[in-house]
Amino acid sequence: xxxxxxxxxxxTLHVCEGKMMTADLKEHEFLLALNGEELRIDxxxxxxxxNMKVNGANIIKPDLxxxxxxCHAIDKVLMPKMSMVSKPM
Numbered sequence: 396x397x398x399x400x401x402x403x404x405x406x407t408l409h410v411c412e413g414k415m416m417t418a419d420l421k422e423h424e425f426l427l428a429l430n431g432e433e434l435r436i437d438x439x440x441x442x443x444x445x446n447m448k449v450n451g452a453n454i455i456k457p458d459l460x461x462x463x464x465x466c467h468a469i470d471k472v473l474m475p476k477m478s479m480v481s482k483p484m
Contacts, residue, residue, distance in 0.1 A: 404430050404475040414464050417447055417457040432475055449473070 407430035415426075421438040428434050437448040446453035449469060456468035 405472070408432055408434075408473050408475045416465060417454070417467070420447060420467075430475060434473075 408428045410429045411426045411434065412429070415423075420426075420436050423436050426434045426436060434449050435451075437451075446455060447457065448454065449467070450473050452469035452471045452473060454467045455470050459466040459468065
């Protein structure tokens with residue numbers, strides 16, 4: 396992606412502050428991403444061996460502990476809400 400500002404928006408939509416395992420995520424309906432947007436957590440059916448979801452993406456590999464926190468692998472790229480205001484030409 397050549398537009399580094401847009402790339403930063405996409406990447407920071409995938410990150411939240413703190414260390415949250417799936418057991419913690421199920422207690423939340425929304426989380427705030429680093430880019431300022433809300434992430435919707437859907438844990439319905441999680442206890443019945445169905446995937447927990449974030450903004451409609453399935454969490455396919457939860458609770459991956461990494462050096463700086465916890466990673467939850469999802470099955471698609473989340474895209475930030477794009478501004479409806481067009482740039483002047």
